[in-house]
Amino acid sequence: MRLFAEINGGSQDDECKASRCSHHGPVIRFPFRLKHQPEHCGCPEFELSCSEENRTILELPSSGKLWVEEINYASQEIVVHYSDDCLQRQTPNFNLSASPFQFTNVYRNFSFFNCSESKEESFVFRSIPCSFLSSNPVYVAPSYYALAGVNLSSCRKIFNATLPQNYIYEWDFSMNWSKPMCGNCEAKGNKCQRKKNNSTEPEIKCIDKPAKEVILGFLHFTFGIFIIFIVYRSNKLKREHRINIQKFLEDYRALKPSRYSYADIKKITNNFKDKLGQGGYGTVYKGKLSNEIFVAVKILDDFKGNGEEFINEVRTMGTIHHVNVVRLLGFCADGYKQALICEFLPNESLDKFIFSAFGNNYSLGWHKLQDIAIGIAKGIEYLHQGCDQRILHLDIKPHNILLDHNFNPKISDFGLAKLCSKEQSLVSMTAARGTMGYIAPEMFSRNYGNVSYKADVYSFGMLLIEMVGGRKNIDATVENTSQAYFPEWLYNHLDQEQEVHIRIEEESDIKIAKKLSIIGLWCIQWYPIDRPSMKIVVGMLEGEEGNLVMPPNPFTSMGQTRTSVRRRKTSIQPKLTAISEIE
Known part of the structure; x- marks a missing residue:
């Protein structure tokens, strides 16, 4: 099976280096380990494997195989879901007692109903979206809601369960672990590892950052370079932001709304004659295109932001065509001058x-x-x-x-x-x-x-x-x-x-x-x-x-x-x- 290795700072042995099952899969490192890695690379209950489809798999005792979507080592949290996308089917026998994991979300009481015919659903009374217990439809509702307005004829309650709410209504759910305690170590940017010893109870160690003396020496050495960097940093950032925008626009050209020069913008707005409003990132003016179409022109302040505002607006509005989203008709990226040309809406804002x-x-x-x-x-x-x-x-x-x-x-x-x-x-x-x-x-x-x-x-x-x-x-x-x-x-x-x-x-x-x-x-x-x-x-x-x-x-x-x-x-x-x- 193909694994995708990660750069790992050199502090761990090659046999225990961090890896993934796929480019988009979660990073696998201590306390987790893959099956083929030595035991000291992780803890016994944290063994993972890679499927033939390069999915990351966690197998829990008596609860089956779960697909791992995300692992957050700082908060000690893992997001998983069942491979058949039917969490609810596992409800009667799902048990975390034999694993190191616990649910992270708020627990709620739920009632499950087996109905001989389909029922009208609501935000409270929901059907299970997959085959569950029998061929008849199964519905679930929070036990603390009054169901007087729900037609429960031809339905019988089959069981109650205390579960996290997103276990019922979402396709994935979160779990966390309390041992080994590596969260504080990870949050500081350090490495958490298992000690190589013969102890039956795994012991861990946190690989600290360099000593203060080393850091102070390094700061003295780089202080002069830092001063020089500060002198030209502002202009350098502006150049980088401009390059980022130009690169984005080159990639975007095939999807374009029209691109205008700053001279065109001044002509469209009649030299910024009719101001409509002022926002956090710029000023909006009323304008008119050559075909007598009125537009709103937003001039972005060149001293605010890093170009993200402009890229976000063009990337999203330029590709969206929906009756309830403002349409982007054009834009300007002329040197450090940036502007957006949108449809004009005469009744202004809500x-x-x-x-x-x-x-x-x-x-x-x-x-x-x-x-x-x-x-x-x-x-x-x-x-x-x-x-x-x-x-x-x-x-x-x-x-x-x-x-x-x-x-x-x-x-x-x-x-x-x-x-x-x-x-x-x-x-x-x-x-x-x-x-x-x-x-x-x-x-x-x-x-x-x-x-x-x-x-x-x-x-x-x-x-x-x-x-x-x-x-x-x-x-x-x-x-x-x-x-x-x-x-x-x-x-x-x-x-x-x-x-x-x-x-x-x-x-x-x-x-x-x-x-x-x-x-x-x-x-x-x-x-x-x-x-x-x-x-x-x-x-x-x-x-x-x-x-x-x-x-x-x-x-x-x-x-x-x-x-x-x-x-x-x-x-x-x-x-x-x-x-x-x-x-």
Whole structure:
């Protein structure tokens, strides 16, 4: 079997060097080892193998073979799934007691039902997506939900199980290990190894970094070079950024929207006469192409960023053609001058219509707000599932939703976007991205879960709740302090079975307001695993309000209830820690 060796610093023997089963497979090193490697290369319960298809295989006692998708040595976590993609089939006999692993996610009680005929599914009552126990369909639901509204005729409960939630609803799941304790060693960038001795209980050692004296000597030696480097670093970085952009544009030429010179940009905008707005990375002007088509031209600041904003915008918008995503018509990369030419949307951004602070008296009405919410959801769902690669926008907010002449919504501003494969369950992040008030908890701290496409779901939920309230979610100026944090007030209001009477003119408005509220609260669940996918959100928005179930309280995971914005900020912040990049 072919293995792909990794560079390994030379501190380990060649026989124990890190390896992979494939180019895309996880790195295999201590405490894991491959079957053909000597025993001292890993621990007994951490043996892996490579399949004929170059898949990384973990075999657990009595629980079968699992495909390994990712191994994080710093957090001591492994992501796996069954080769037949049917986790639920293993539920009755799945047992980790004889292995060194434990589930990482929150445990929940689930009830399994065997039904003689198919049933209507919901976000709570779901079918098992593969043959399971019998030829009849099997359904599962959290035991703590009231199933009074679910038709359980012709169904019988077959068993209950206490399992992590993503074991039921996702195609893969995470486990961690507590021994051997190498996480701290790995987090410091050091090497963890097993001591070569005859002890029956494996002992480990951490190969330290060089001594302080060696480091100080090296710093003295390189200090002069460092000073010289600082002198020309700024210009060198600019040249590198320009080269990166030029290389990207050469690769991109076959997919192009049109490329314009900076002189063309000045002509299109009539020397930047009509300014539409100012953003974090540049200024937007109204322009006109030679064929009388109006456009919006975004001039990127050449002193901000490293070219990533420009590349992200062109790479994503230039290849997307969807009714709910702003279309990129052209771009400019002329020396250090960069600009984007997009379709012009006369009604500007959504925030000008939902926030009274803008002084706009135009009311969109609840039916139009629902249509806008459905359009935004379909746009995000297309980014997550409709493209060759999954696109995470990571900055969904009312300001980045533009409206055309018929108030159809279009998602804009892809400067913070990240691309990943559809099979990739986790995303590498070095820092939180987005706008405060819309950023998901896991973007700040891995304690709340891994960063994934569910971060966009959270941002959409906060946007949806702002559409319901017609105000910012956090507002310390409101007269009633209980409404200072609107999402929590809204949940408590609905939980007490009170109707949402906000700008209500017709009876049907109440149902729409309640539906948007419930869906928004589902989307802002504190843990990513508890949030629905955008595909499910679209179905909920297009379905009937009566079929929706109130979600769990999304604020119970945040500690005690806050009664003011100031108290809320001080109670959350101590829990937030920086995300370290996952490789």
